[in-house]
Amino acid sequence: MGKKEKSPYHAIALYTTILSQLVGTLLIGIFTGKWLDGYCHTEPLFLIIGLLLGLASGIWAMLHTVRHFF
Known part of the structure; x- marks a missing residue:
């Protein structure tokens, strides 16, 4: 009984967590970039930066979550 059983x-739970982290960080990056573009009047610059930062942080969070589950 010492062995963990996987259900x-x-x-x-792992797939749902990964999906919500990726989508959440991407949306936060996109909306923050759009808001900064509107504030600074630099149309696609911060949107692209926010998209890339959101993607990078989503991948980092995904790797951290997978490492935690296993």
Whole structure:
């Protein structure tokens, strides 16, 4: 009984966590970039930077979560 049993609910929780982290960080990056573009009047610059930063932080969070689950 010392061995951990894996249930399908753990996989569902992992996939849901990864999806919400990726989507959440991307949306935060995009909306922050659009807001900064409107504030500074530099139309696509901060949108692209926010998109890339959101993607990078989403991937970092995903790797951290997968490392934590396993």
